[in-house]
Amino acid sequence: MTATEIRPTTAAALETKAPPKPRNMGQIIRWLLLFLGGIAMVMPIAYMISTSLKWPHEVYNVNLIPDEPTLENYLYVLEDGRFYKWFINSIIIATLTTISNLLFDSLVGYTLCKFKFPGRQIVFIAILSTLMIPTEMLVIPWYLMSQSFGWLDSYWGIMFPGLMTAFGTFLMKQFFESVPDDFIEAARIDGLNELQIWWTVAMPLVKPALAALAIFVFLGNWTAFLWPLIVTNSVEMYTIPVGLSGFGDEADVAWELIMTGAAISTIPTLVVFLIFQRFIIRGVVMAGLKG
Amino acid sequence: MTLYRNLTIKQKQIVWAWSFLALPVLFYGVIRFYPTGTAFVISFQEWNLLGSRTWTGFDNYVTLWNDPVFWKVFKNTFAYLLIGTPVSLVLSFVIAYHLDKLRFMHNFLRMLYFLPFMTSAVAMAWVWRWFYQGVPIGLFNNILAGFGIPQIEFLNSTTNALPAVLAPAIWAGLGFQVIIFMAGLRAIPVSFYEAAKIDGVGWWTVLTQITLPLLKPTMVFIVVFSSIGFLRIFDHVFNMTTNNPGGPLNSTKPLVLMIYDTAFNGFNMGYAAAQTVVLFTILLIVSLVQLRLLRSE
Numbered sequence: 001m002t003a004t005e006i007r008p009t010t011a012a013a014l015e016t017k018a019p020p021k022p023r024n025m026g027q028i029i030r031w032l033l034l035f036l037g038g039i040a041m042v043m044p045i046a047y048m049i050s051t052s053l054k055w056p057h058e059v060y061n062v063n064l065i066p067d068e069p070t071l072e073n074y075l076y077v078l079e080d081g082r083f084y085k086w087f088i089n090s091i092i093i094a095t096l097t098t099i100s101n102l103l104f105d106s107l108v109g110y111t112l113c114k115f116k117f118p119g120r121q122i123v124f125i126a127i128l129s130t131l132m133i134p135t136e137m138l139v140i141p142w143y144l145m146s147q148s149f150g151w152l153d154s155y156w157g158i159m160f161p162g163l164m165t166a167f168g169t170f171l172m173k174q175f176f177e178s179v180p181d182d183f184i185e186a187a188r189i190d191g192l193n194e195l196q197i198w199w200t201v202a203m204p205l206v207k208p209a210l211a212a213l214a215i216f217v218f219l220g221n222w223t224a225f226l227w228p229l230i231v232t233n234s235v236e237m238y239t240i241p242v243g244l245s246g247f248g249d250e251a252d253v254a255w256e257l258i259m260t261g262a263a264i265s266t267i268p269t270l271v272v273f274l275i276f277q278r279f280i281i282r283g284v285v286m287a288g289l290k291g
Numbered sequence: 292m293t294l295y296r297n298l299t300i301k302q303k304q305i306v307w308a309w310s311f312l313a314l315p316v317l318f319y320g321v322i323r324f325y326p327t328g329t330a331f332v333i334s335f336q337e338w339n340l341l342g343s344r345t346w347t348g349f350d351n352y353v354t355l356w357n358d359p360v361f362w363k364v365f366k367n368t369f370a371y372l373l374i375g376t377p378v379s380l381v382l383s384f385v386i387a388y389h390l391d392k393l394r395f396m397h398n399f400l401r402m403l404y405f406l407p408f409m410t411s412a413v414a415m416a417w418v419w420r421w422f423y424q425g426v427p428i429g430l431f432n433n434i435l436a437g438f439g440i441p442q443i444e445f446l447n448s449t450t451n452a453l454p455a456v457l458a459p460a461i462w463a464g465l466g467f468q469v470i471i472f473m474a475g476l477r478a479i480p481v482s483f484y485e486a487a488k489i490d491g492v493g494w495w496t497v498l499t500q501i502t503l504p505l506l507k508p509t510m511v512f513i514v515v516f517s518s519i520g521f522l523r524i525f526d527h528v529f530n531m532t533t534n535n536p537g538g539p540l541n542s543t544k545p546l547v548l549m550i551y552d553t554a555f556n557g558f559n560m561g562y563a564a565a566q567t568v569v570l571f572t573i574l575l576i577v578s579l580v581q582l583r584l585l586r587s588e
Contacts, residue, residue: 030389031396037386038403041462045406047430048418060427062434108315115308116301123312130323134523134574136547137567140333140554141326164318194307223411225526226547230555241413241526248417249533255421255428262414273409277402284408284467285474288512 048266051259059256073260083264085236086243090265093158093239094221100163101217102210108164109172110198114184124173130166139230146231157231158239162221168213171287175209176202212283219269240265330571333564340558351565360541361549361566368522368546371457372577375521376514379461379468383513386465387472388502401473405466412463416530419459420446423531446531449542456543460527464520468513475509476502515581522574523547546570 051059053069061067077083112124142161143152151157179202187197203210225241232238238246244261251257273280298306334351338344355361390400407415422430423445432442445455479502487497525547529536536552537544546566554563 027393031393034386034389034393034400035396038400041465042403042406044415044418044422044459044462045410047422048414051421060433062430062437104315104318107311111308111311115304115311117305117308120308123316126324127315127319130319132575132578133323133327134567134571136523136525136550137330137571138323138326139550140560140564140567141329142322143554144329144560145326161322163322164315166319169315194304194311198311219409223413225413225529226551230551241411244413244417245530245533248420248530253428258417258421262417265414266410269409269411270406273406274402278398281401281405281470284470288467288471288516289474 045266045270048259048262051256052263054256056254056256073256074264077257077260077264082235082238082243082247083240083261086238086240087264089155089238090222090240093155094218096155097159097162097221098214098217100159101165101168102214104164105168105213106172106176106203106206106210107198108169109174110176110202112169113173113176114179114181114202127166127169131170135161135227139227142227143230152231153233153237155237158228158237161227162217162224165217168217171213172206172209175206179205208283209286211279212287215280215283216287222269330564330567333561334568336561336564338560340560344561347561351562354562355565355569360544363541364537364544364546364549367453367542367544368524368573370453371460371521371524371545372518374454375457375461375524376518379465379517380510380513382461383465383468383472387469387476388498390469391473391476401470404469407463408466410463412460412526413530415459415463416527419455419527420531423455447539449539452532452539452543456528456531457521457524459531460521460524464517468517471513472506472509475506479505511582515578518577518581519574522570522577525551546573 046064050064050066052073053071054061054066055068055070055072058067108127112120112127138161146152146157146160151160183201183205184197187201192200223241224239225245228239228242229245232242235243235246244265247261248258251261295303295306333344335346335348336344337347337350386404390397390404393400421428424432425442425444426432426436429445431445435442444451446452483501483505484497487501492500522545524545528543528545528548529551532538532543537548547570550563550566550570553559553566557563
């Protein structure tokens with residue numbers, strides 16, 4: 001798409017070109033307004049965490065800092081055991097799916113980028129065209145498929161639709177373009193086979209792209225809702241979002257418990273983001289503009 | 292092995308390429324293309340998942356055309372799109388435009404705006420749902436009450452519920468769009484601005500004559516990306532209205548929720564499949580039209 005026109009400069013420019021320092025009244029007002037807007041943006045997250053630390057009688061107060069902070073809600077929710085199980089389920093599913101995407105999307109992207117073979121163009125266009133098929137159209141056939149193969153209510157059933165993605169393949173193909181053919185030729189002359197070349201020569205050169213892809217796939221699977229909701233039946237197989245959705249209904253008006261569940265499902269990704277902030281934002285830009 | 296050794300370099304390449312692609316090609320065939328075909332086929336059948344499938348021609352589509360709920364849902368889906376896309380486009384541009392001009396605590400401010408993107412829609416739907424409750428529970432109404440302003444019905448009102456459900460969806464996607472816009476802004480060569488400065492052009496002219504035209508590729512991307520997201524809205528609606536999904540009175544029900552209901556609560560697979568075909572067609576048309584419109588001009 002046309003976004004490629006601005007490709008070469010963006011990632012680097014994001015780091016180098018610095019906007020001017022605030023020196024006049026206008027800049028100060030601009031800063032203050034953006035600061036207030038930013039605070040408003042994180043308010044829902046702040047209130048979620050704050051309420052999860054409140055006693056039930058304090059929940060309806062609008063104060064952000066709890067009078068007597070407590071971890072009681074977390075103990076209650078975790079003692080129940082279900083959140084713990086859902087958390088583990090989500091971790092396993094998101095991790096395995098991410099690994100699968102890193103391997104297959106990059107292998108396919110690499111092959112389409114660096115090999116000359118009959119059928120290359122057809123395979124590329126076929127994979128690219130799946131971007132136009134919405135998941136929602138496929139859930140019914142996937143469900144029928146899972147039913148006939150006995151995949152309902154299993155990790156495999158939750159994971160199989162996302163093991164490879166056209167988005168990831170396209171992203172990786174774009175990045176392998178920047179790996180010089182000479183490197184690959186040299187490795188061939190050194191006697192490495194094609195699998196070794198892909199793994200030991202090409203893959204290390206696209207690490208930033210792999211990291212960006214990993215972030216997107218993990219986050220996507222951690223928060224995925226529709227398909228896990230359809231494919232799981234038993235409470236032990238739920239992922240965090242599916243479990244939380246049912247828990248919210250069940251907890252009814254115990255908002256401090258619902259906020260605790262919501263916090264448990266959100267805090268891990270927030271922590272990861274706060275640690276790798278710079279890196280993740282660069283990854284998002286790369287994935288967004290190249291993918 | 293001897294067979295492989297006798298191949299030319301070119302032939303070896305072909306063998307390698309196809310052995311790398313074998314499993315993925317199988318995957319895309321079985322998990323993407325075959326199900327797409329199945330969805331089309333089922334849309335011409337009547338099937339309740341237990342009994343036998345019967346061919347009914349275009350019956351499902353005719354039923355859909357005559358279903359008042361479908362037209363309500365159709366209207367809602369486009370309301371999400373037609374409110375959500377421009378609002379998030381303008382907000383994210385304004386934020387990115389100003390944030391780009393600031394250096395003091397730049398990364399901190401950027402983090403504040405981006406943080407919601409890292410949250411899960413289900414979790415945040417429940418947070419916002421709590422905000423929307425009446426006095427003495429909900430945050431918004433409690434704040435309003437503090438100023439002596441009468442309560443607002445958010446999720447219980449047929450007119451307010453749709454924007455109320457849409458707000459967290461816009462909120463969660465804003466950070467991503469801000470980041471993309473900032474990357475677009477940084478990609479505009481500084482020399483353009485310097486030339487404008489030498490010519491003594493005002494900021495409004497710079498904005499409309501330089502910045503916005505050069506941001507067009509970025510805008511095309513953001514508009515297409517967010518439109519597709521709003522047309523497929525589900526998680527927020529489902530979780531904010533679990534007691535009556537899509538309610539009150541279907542006033543928030545989007546197409547994906549109707550599909551989910553028809554297929555997995557009503558077990559009317561043929562009818563649901565027809566709805567997915569409609570969704571597919573809408574997504575296809577909207578993306579093609581937008582690409583065409585924003586590219587030419």
